[in-house]
Amino acid sequence: ETGVTQSPTHLIKTRGQQVTLRCSSQSGHNTVSWYQQALGQGPQFIFQYYREEENGRGNFPPRFSGLQFPNYSSELNVNALELDDSALYLCASSFPSGQETQYFGPGTRLLVL
Amino acid sequence: SQQGEEDPQALSIQEGENATMNCSYKTSINNLQWYRQNSGRGLVHLILIRSNEREKHSGRLRVTLDTSKKSSSLLITASRAADTASYFCATDAEDSSYKLIFGSGTRLLVRP
Numbered sequence: 001e002t003g004v005t006q007s008p009t010h011l012i013k014t015r016g017q018q019v020t021l022r023c024s025s026q027s028g029h030n031t032v033s034w035y036q037q038a039l040g041q042g043p044q045f046i047f048q049y050y051r052e053e054e055n056g057r058g059n060f061p062p063r064f065s066g067l068q069f070p071n072y073s074s075e076l077n078v079n080a081l082e083l084d085d086s087a088l089y090l091c092a093s094s095f096p097s098g099q100e101t102q103y104f105g106p107g108t109r110l111l112v113l
Numbered sequence: 114s115q116q117g118e119e120d121p122q123a124l125s126i127q128e129g130e131n132a133t134m135n136c137s138y139k140t141s142i143n144n145l146q147w148y149r150q151n152s153g154r155g156l157v158h159l160i161l162i163r164s165n166e167r168e169k170h171s172g173r174l175r176v177t178l179d180t181s182k183k184s185s186s187l188l189i190t191a192s193r194a195a196d197t198a199s200y201f202c203a204t205d206a207e208d209s210s211y212k213l214i215f216g217s218g219t220r221l222l223v224r225p
Contacts, residue, residue: 004155100146
């Protein structure tokens with residue numbers, strides 16, 4: 001088990017709503033990355049935060065946004081939810097700047113109805 | 114889109130047998146990693162191999178990397194029922210090393 005925690009574990013929302021997912025990184029890690037994993041697929045990179053700044057972004061629309069706090073915990077916000085946003089959302093922490101091994105949390109499973 | 118592709122998509126073997134999974138990728142990389150995922154939960158890091166390495170071992174795991182063919186293989190020896198999981202390769206591209214690019218995974222079933 002890694003020291004990365006995520007909340008909530010499961011979430012059900014309706015189309016058009018907004019959602020906030022939370023992640024606490026492993027002690028000593030200053031970088032957090034977020035991934036979306038659709039059923040039966042590999043994770044896809046959403047974005048990464050390093051020392052509270054966005055350090056890179058994948059091919060996701062602006063309604064996916066994030067924050068990193070001074071204690072290196074992070075939030076993923078998704079606005080105007082669509083049915084295709086239903087997925088497992090994974091956060092991963094690493095040190096120093098996101099390269100090499102990333103330590104994943106257990107994920108938040110989001111269902112959009 | 115996924116950079117890597119694992120082969121086979123699914124693999125069923127008997128306990129005690131060896132399992133081999135392959136991964137191909139498209140761009141130049143700094144390193145390649147293998148992760149395991151149990152039943153749609155978080156990913157567990159297994160092993161990392163750098164682009165200048167050809168083979169690496171960790172316990173019952175053996176990973177090879179062929180950068181000329183842009184491919185890697187993961188061998189699990191003497192498999193156990195507890196090895197049942199999905200296995201993913203992940204690469205970091207040289208021009209965007211901040212992100213991991215995952216393949217679509219191999220689903221391994223080890224029958225007792």
